[in-house]
Structures are given as C-alpha cells and as structure tokens.
Amino acid sequence: MKRKFNYLLILPLLALFASCSRDAFNEFYGRPDYLEDPIYQQLEARGNFKNLTTLIEKAGYKDILGKAGYWTMFAPNDAAFEQYFQDNGISDVSEVDDATASKIVKYALVYNKFREDQLSDYQSSRGWVENTGFRRRTAFYDGFVSKTINGLPKVIVGSNRNGVTYYIPGDNNNKYVTYFAEDYFTERGLTANDFNFFYPGAEYTGLNLFDGKVTEADIVAENGVIHEVDKVNLPKLNLDQYLEGNSNYSTFRSIMEDYLVKYVFDQSATTAYRNYTGKSDDVFVKVYDPTLAFAPNNENYLKAEDNDGQSEAYTMIVPENNALQEFIDTVLLKHFDNVAQLPIYVFQDFINAHMVQGVAWPSKFGDYNNYLKEDLRFNINTDITDKKVLSNGFFYGSSKVQHSDLFYSVYTSAYLDPKYSFATRIFNDGSGYRDMISNIHQKFTIFLPSDNVLRGLGFEYNSLRQEWVYVNPSNGTADGATAARNRLVRLLYNCIVYTPNGELDNIANSSGVIRTGDYDLPGEYIRYDNNRIQAAGNIEKGTYATIVGSDVQENGTAYYIDNVPQFSIDYPGLQGKVIERLATSNTEFNSFFQYLRNSSVYNSSTGKIEGIELGTSCTFVVPNNAAIARAVLDGELPASNNPGTAGERDVVADFIRYHIIVNATASNDGLVTGLRETLRKDEFGEKTYVNIASSGGSLSFKDGTPEATSGGNPAANFILASSNNLADRSLIHLVDNYLKFPKPQQ
Incomplete structure (x- = not known):
C-alpha cells in the first residue's frame, strides 16, 4: 500500500528552506560591503561634479557609469565647467546640447582602469613597460561624417590604419587624450619646458591632462578610477582635421x-x-x-x-x-x-x-x-x-x-627635370643610387644622360609592363627585362663619382682617370679630358660623352652629357684584348704580351684570361720590356716567350697570374693600398698577395704575402704616361720592374 503525503503541510516547509537558501546565496555572492560605489555614484556623492553628472545623464551614460565596467574617468569638476561656460558664452549646464554633452563625457572616459602610478606605463603585448606611456584611448570617435567632395555629397569615414590596409571594420578610430606625467618625463629626459612649449600660460604640475591639472587622483570606484581635473576638454582634432580647418596651411593640404x-x-x-x-x-x-x-x-x-x-x-x-x-x-x-x-x-x-x-x-x-x-x-x-x-x-x-x-642635391637635377625620368627611375627603384647621391653631407659629381640620349642607345621603359627594354641599335638584338635594367644600372653607375674635394669641378680644363661609385661600393674607372669622358667601351669604339651643360647643387655638380660612359661589350676576354691593343700601340707592352699570348692561361681568339670571371675587378701590373728582360736573366721567366716544356709553361702562367690583382682596381689616387690578392695560388692552393702603395700621385707594387718575405726585389713603380689604361672593370698599368713571387723562408 503506497503512503500518501499531505502536500499542504509540505509547501510551508519548502518556502522556509528557500528563504534560508536565498539568504546564504546573497551572503556569498552579493556585492561586498567594502566595495566603493560606481563612478557615477561617486561623482554624485562628492558634490562638486554636479555639471558633469548632468551631462552624463544627458549623454545617456548614467546607466553605464552607474553599474559595472572598467573605466578611467578624467572628471572635470564644477569649477572647470564654470570656466568652460564663461569661455563659451554659456550661462549654465542646461545650455549644453546633447551632442556636446556626449563629446565631453566620452572624451573624458578612458578604456580600462589606470591609477596615477600606471598612467606612465605602456600596456605592451609583452607586459607592462614602465614610464613609456603618455596617451590613452577614449570612448569618443567621430564616426560617419557628411561632406561635399568635388561638388558631390558623400558620407565619409576616416582611415583607421596606415598603408595598403587602410580600414579595418569594427575599429571605430577612437581618439586619444594626452597627459604629461613626471615619471614619463623623467624617463625621456623631458622637462616642464616641453609642456610649456605647447601651453606657455599653463602650470606644469607633474600630472597634467593637456593644459589642465589633475587636482585629485585615484578616486577609486567599483567600476574604475576617477582623476579629478580642472578643465573641460572637448575632443581634440586630429592632424587631418586641423589642416582642414586652418587656412594658413591650405597650400600644403x-x-x-x-x-x-x-x-x-x-x-x-x-x-x-x-x-x-x-x-x-x-x-x-x-x-x-x-x-x-x-x-x-x-x-x-x-x-x-x-x-x-x-x-x-x-x-x-x-x-x-x-x-x-x-x-x-x-x-x-x-x-x-x-x-x-x-x-x-x-x-x-x-x-x-x-x-x-x-x-x-x-x-x-x-x-x-x-x-x-x-x-x-x-x-x-x-x-x-x-x-x-x-x-x-x-x-x-x-x-x-x-x-x-x-631637393638640394645632385639627385635633384634629374629628379625635378622631366627630361631625365629614365635616370630618376633607376635612382629610385631600389638600386641604392638615390640614397647615395642625395646625401647633401657628401660631395658627388654625376653625369646625366637625358631620356632621348638613352633612347638613342636602345633603351626604353614599358610603363604598362613596368619593365625596361633594350634593343641594340646596331644589330637589333634585344635583352630581357632584367638584363636591360642591369645594363642601364651599370651605365648609370659609371656616371656617379664621389668627389669629396671637388675633383671634377674644373673638368673643362683638366684630364685624368677617376673611380666611379663611392667608398662602400667602388665602381669602374672612367677617363675625363677637357669636358669629355670615356669608359672602356668608349675607348674601344673611339667615342666620347661630351658635357653639354651643368647644374650646381649643394653637394656637387650634375653635368649633362650627350652620350654615356659605356662599359666594354667585347666580353669574354676583354682585358686580354686591351693588352693586345696596347702592345700594338706601345711597344713597351709587347714583351709581356708575347708571353701572355703564348701562355696556357690565354685564349688568343677570344682574349679570355683563365680565372678572370665576368664582373671581376682587376689591376694588371705589366712589366715593361726592360723589366721582362731582367726577369729572364733572374730565372723568373724562360728565355723563350713560347716555351716548349710543360714546366716552363707553368712558370709563365704563374708569372702572369702574379701580375694580376683580383677584386681590386688600383690607381695612383690612393684609394686602394695594402696587401691585395693576386690570381696566382701557391703550391698548396693558397692565395698569394702583392702590396700596393699609392699616395701623392704615385703608385707602386711590391712582392709580399702574409706568410713570406719578399727578399730584395725592388718595387715596381708605375709609369704614369703609359698607365691607367681602362678595361672591363679594370686598370692596366705599365711598371718598371717585375713582381717576384716570394719564396718561403727555410
């Protein structure tokens, strides 16, 4: 038999138990008595924020600030509002419209809670960074704005990012407030003068919000913290808005x-x-x-x-x-x-x-x-x-x-002249030339070919494909886009000369050779002679680039030219061919060339010297006929310039290699000195070296390696009248002695 319960008796008991349970729940989970009131109630209770609390209600923020949240409020007191009313011709807070109320309240409200000792810190992704913060994001943003653009009405919103990704949905572009705090100033080495530069009539106190003072900090609330301030702040304009509203800068804008x-x-x-x-x-x-x-x-x-x-x-x-x-x-x-x-x-x-x-x-x-x-x-x-x-x-x-x-360097002469857009494009496209020649703290001379000159040489720029084009005007052969650009880059580098002492200021009445480029990236040598310049390619062809005008800038002179200093296109073997031509025109080169021509390192049909690769900078030290004769007498060369044995051919090959300095182009300008690597390797396959001395217009070469001494062989001095001959990335010098490979000490 099932037992029956009297539910009428049970209901009062359930009510009693529920009442006890609710009291326990509220005691455990209820708002603790020790919590301060929320921001709105704190402001209201203090009695000197009556105007602010009125505007908070008018702005619709009473509920927000009267409950939960996590805010910092820079709260202007009633005295601040009295000054604000006076400055704006307002009798009392009732004349502040809803829109202005919203601006004042939202711009006084900063996301997250920051005590005074935290305001100078920066909330980085790695944690708090002390004394590096001076701004905070507020609750105010401009949002959508209606404007007339080019005569048409538009609804506009500002960019909230820089660069290509200029707008991120959901980011309201909130404005910031700026404050001036002692800890930040101390860390940055700033003083009150940095504050007073912007606000000459205000007092720096060690914690200012713009030009106002924080009169009481760290008023703790349940939902944040209040800092009392003595000035009302409307949202500041951003840079774009300030320019728009100030006619003094209309040209810039x-x-x-x-x-x-x-x-x-x-x-x-x-x-x-x-x-x-x-x-x-x-x-x-x-x-x-x-x-x-x-x-x-x-x-x-x-x-x-x-x-x-x-x-x-x-x-x-x-x-x-x-x-x-x-x-x-x-x-x-x-x-x-x-x-x-x-x-x-x-x-x-x-x-x-x-x-x-x-x-x-x-x-x-x-x-x-x-x-x-x-x-x-x-x-x-x-x-x-x-x-x-x-x-x-x-x-x-x-x-x-x-x-x-x-706007004041030799770079400017091309940059601001439409006739030189090809050169400017190369300068600007990552070649590094722009940074070099626009530095007004370093002196340069540049030679500028116009677009028409470069077109005549076969260059064009395809703007649709954004690539360079080169077609050889002599035979119609074309380079690919990369090769065309590289060709033009090299040509234009031959047109840039570092001239710290104005070495080419008197180019109309002087002659010589000079290295292009700068110290960090040496270029090739070019020859100048009474307003004409040549590179190795011009000498091969018997052509010049003639100066037809000039433009003096703060860091040097830009010379306008009717051709370019062309590099040699007779590759491979260019340097060997130049020595061959020199031997034909100057018999003092002949003895050395005969050994070279018959050696195992030389290809007489192409002129290629074994071991010299495309783009290698070299210095050729060519002993004159008397020096070659002494080398034969000293046993450094076989008597025959066309030896029959393999051993003698090896001796000739090593002799020639030791007279070719690689990875350096030395002249009598003092730019290259000291031990420099040669093309020769010793019996262990190690590099060998020659010592270069260059100063006061002289140039000499001396046997030497880091591991051995050179004995008593005199230095080989260059013969100026027959030296500084241009070749592909190279100079060829005639000298009065031969270089003797040092023998290791026993």
Whole structure:
C-alpha cells in the first residue's frame, strides 16, 4: 500500500528552506560591503561634479557609469565647467546640447582602469613597460561624417590604419587624450619646458591632462578610477582635421588632397552606416597614399601592437602658405610649368619630408628623423610658429620648408627635370643610387644622360609592363627585362663619382682617370679630358660623352652629357684584348704580351684570361720590356716567350697570374693600398698577395704575402704616361720592374 503525503503541510516547509537558501546565496555572492560605489555614484556623492553628472545623464551614460565596467574617468569638476561656460558664452549646464554633452563625457572616459602610478606605463603585448606611456584611448570617435567632395555629397569615414590596409571594420578610430606625467618625463629626459612649449600660460604640475591639472587622483570606484581635473576638454582634432580647418596651411593640404587622397567605397562601412541610421547612402573611406609615413586621419598609431598608441604618436611639421609657395616656385617648378605636371613621387617625398613616425618632443627635436631618414632641419625656437597637441599627434606649423636632401642635391637635377625620368627611375627603384647621391653631407659629381640620349642607345621603359627594354641599335638584338635594367644600372653607375674635394669641378680644363661609385661600393674607372669622358667601351669604339651643360647643387655638380660612359661589350676576354691593343700601340707592352699570348692561361681568339670571371675587378701590373728582360736573366721567366716544356709553361702562367690583382682596381689616387690578392695560388692552393702603395700621385707594387718575405726585389713603380689604361672593370698599368713571387723562408 503506497503512503500518501499531505502536500499542504509540505509547501510551508519548502518556502522556509528557500528563504534560508536565498539568504546564504546573497551572503556569498552579493556585492561586498567594502566595495566603493560606481563612478557615477561617486561623482554624485562628492558634490562638486554636479555639471558633469548632468551631462552624463544627458549623454545617456548614467546607466553605464552607474553599474559595472572598467573605466578611467578624467572628471572635470564644477569649477572647470564654470570656466568652460564663461569661455563659451554659456550661462549654465542646461545650455549644453546633447551632442556636446556626449563629446565631453566620452572624451573624458578612458578604456580600462589606470591609477596615477600606471598612467606612465605602456600596456605592451609583452607586459607592462614602465614610464613609456603618455596617451590613452577614449570612448569618443567621430564616426560617419557628411561632406561635399568635388561638388558631390558623400558620407565619409576616416582611415583607421596606415598603408595598403587602410580600414579595418569594427575599429571605430577612437581618439586619444594626452597627459604629461613626471615619471614619463623623467624617463625621456623631458622637462616642464616641453609642456610649456605647447601651453606657455599653463602650470606644469607633474600630472597634467593637456593644459589642465589633475587636482585629485585615484578616486577609486567599483567600476574604475576617477582623476579629478580642472578643465573641460572637448575632443581634440586630429592632424587631418586641423589642416582642414586652418587656412594658413591650405597650400600644403591641397597637395595632399589633390594628389595623395582618394575616397574609396567600402561595403562594410556602408552596411554599418545603413544599419545604424536607416539611410541608404554609400560610405567612402578617406584614404591617404600608402607610401606616406601615416594617414593623418588615422587615430591609431601603427598598430604593430594593439596599444602602441599609448607610447607613441605622429608628428607633422607643416610650412605656412607663403614659405611653401616660394619653395614651389623656385624649386619644384624649375623645369615644370605647374604643380599638376610633377610626378607623383615628388608629392610623396615632399609630404614624407614633413612627417615623423613618432612623437617629436620640443627639447629633443634634433634627435628625430623624418620619414626620409633625414634630420629635422628646423630651429624649434625661431621656425615653429604654431604648435598643437592633437588627438593623434603633435602638429608644428613652420615658417620654412624642410631643407630635404632630395631637393638640394645632385639627385635633384634629374629628379625635378622631366627630361631625365629614365635616370630618376633607376635612382629610385631600389638600386641604392638615390640614397647615395642625395646625401647633401657628401660631395658627388654625376653625369646625366637625358631620356632621348638613352633612347638613342636602345633603351626604353614599358610603363604598362613596368619593365625596361633594350634593343641594340646596331644589330637589333634585344635583352630581357632584367638584363636591360642591369645594363642601364651599370651605365648609370659609371656616371656617379664621389668627389669629396671637388675633383671634377674644373673638368673643362683638366684630364685624368677617376673611380666611379663611392667608398662602400667602388665602381669602374672612367677617363675625363677637357669636358669629355670615356669608359672602356668608349675607348674601344673611339667615342666620347661630351658635357653639354651643368647644374650646381649643394653637394656637387650634375653635368649633362650627350652620350654615356659605356662599359666594354667585347666580353669574354676583354682585358686580354686591351693588352693586345696596347702592345700594338706601345711597344713597351709587347714583351709581356708575347708571353701572355703564348701562355696556357690565354685564349688568343677570344682574349679570355683563365680565372678572370665576368664582373671581376682587376689591376694588371705589366712589366715593361726592360723589366721582362731582367726577369729572364733572374730565372723568373724562360728565355723563350713560347716555351716548349710543360714546366716552363707553368712558370709563365704563374708569372702572369702574379701580375694580376683580383677584386681590386688600383690607381695612383690612393684609394686602394695594402696587401691585395693576386690570381696566382701557391703550391698548396693558397692565395698569394702583392702590396700596393699609392699616395701623392704615385703608385707602386711590391712582392709580399702574409706568410713570406719578399727578399730584395725592388718595387715596381708605375709609369704614369703609359698607365691607367681602362678595361672591363679594370686598370692596366705599365711598371718598371717585375713582381717576384716570394719564396718561403727555410
């Protein structure tokens, strides 16, 4: 028989148990008594934030700040609002509209909780980095803005990234606040002067939010922390917005707007806008050229890390209209009729010359470089006429233009002249030539062939395929794109000469040979003679490149030429063929050449010398006839220049190899000295060496290896009148003695 229960008796018992259980639950999980009130209640209770709490309600943030969350609020007190009302002609808080209330509240609100001792730290992906932070991201962002662009209404949103990936959906491009804290200043070596440079009438206290003071820090709340401030801040403009609203910089801004800005339709932004507003407009992202250091409308920093905007910001130095217009008229338009004709890279470089991908503090101004890696060439005390701390960086208005290398060097002579676009393209395409010849701290001479000259030599640039074309004008044979470029690169390197002492300033009335390139990457030698220049290829053909004009710049002279210093195209074996021609024209080379011609290292049909590969720089030390005769008498050479035995042929081959210095081209200019490797290897297959001495216009060669002494064989001195003969990446010298391979000491 089943037992029956009286449920009417059980129900009161269940209610009693539930009541006890709820009390225990609330005691365990309820809000602890020791917690401070949330931000809104704290502000309300303190009594000196009545205006702020009114605006918080008007902005719709009472519920948010009165409950959970994790915020830092830079809260302006009532005294701050009284000053704000007075400055803006407002009688009281009731006259502040909803939109302004929202701006004030959101811009005072920083994501995450930061006590005063944390404000100077940077939340990196690797952890907290002390004393490297001076900015924080706020809850305010501009969002979608309606503007008229080129006469058409558009809904615009700003870029939130730099470069090619210019917009990331979901990133609202929140603005930042900037504060000036003692720990950060100490770490960076900054002083109150860095603060007062921007705010000359304000007092630096060791913790300022913009030009206001933090009057009480670390008011702890359940959902964050409050720092009381004595000034109301509306959201700061970003660099893009400040330029738009200031007519003093309209010329600079027009360069960016006309040539470096596009408005690009974005579907994700359009969808978000339509969902939010219910309207049907398309949304366009204002996109800056990806080659710029940064997009001035991007409120984020580089986003290499999520919070890198805490520790860095942008800097832009912008010339006023008058200074920029003078620069345009006297520099940019020297060879152009109007700005619209300038190549796009000129605009890119000019703007980058005025951008710093970091925050340039006033007292450290000289420590920073612009995006072109140049020092900032402004006097911070006399040239800067306007300075602003903006939402995404520092703005400096200037009475002058950055004195950029690109606009005052020998590079400029091609760069700003449309007749030399081929040379400029090579200089700019990663060859490294641009960085070399645009450095105004080093002196260069360059020889500039025009586009027409290069076209006459068979060169063209296919802009559709973005590749070089070369067709030999003599026989119609064509190079592939890479070979065509390499040919032109080598030709133009023959046109660049490092001249620290103005060695070619008097080229119209002097002659000699000189090495092209610079110290780090030596080029080939060219010959100059009364306004004409030659390389090895010109000498083969009996041609010259004649100077037809010049342009003097701050780091040297650009000479305009009607041909190019051509390298030799008679390869392989070019150097051997040059020695053969020298032996024909100058009998002092003949004895050496006869041994060379009959040796095992020489191909008489091609002129190739065994062991000398394409592109090898060499120095040929050719003993004259008397020196060869002494070498025969001393037993260093067989009597016959065409020996019959293998042993004697080996002796001749080693003699010749020891008179060829590889991987170095030595002249009497003092650029190459010391022990240098020869083509000869010893009986163990080890390298052998010759010592080169060059100074005061003299040049000599002495036997020597690191392991052996040379005995008493005198040095071989070059004979100037018959030396410095050009060959493929080589010089050939006639000398008055032979080089004797040192015998190891017993």
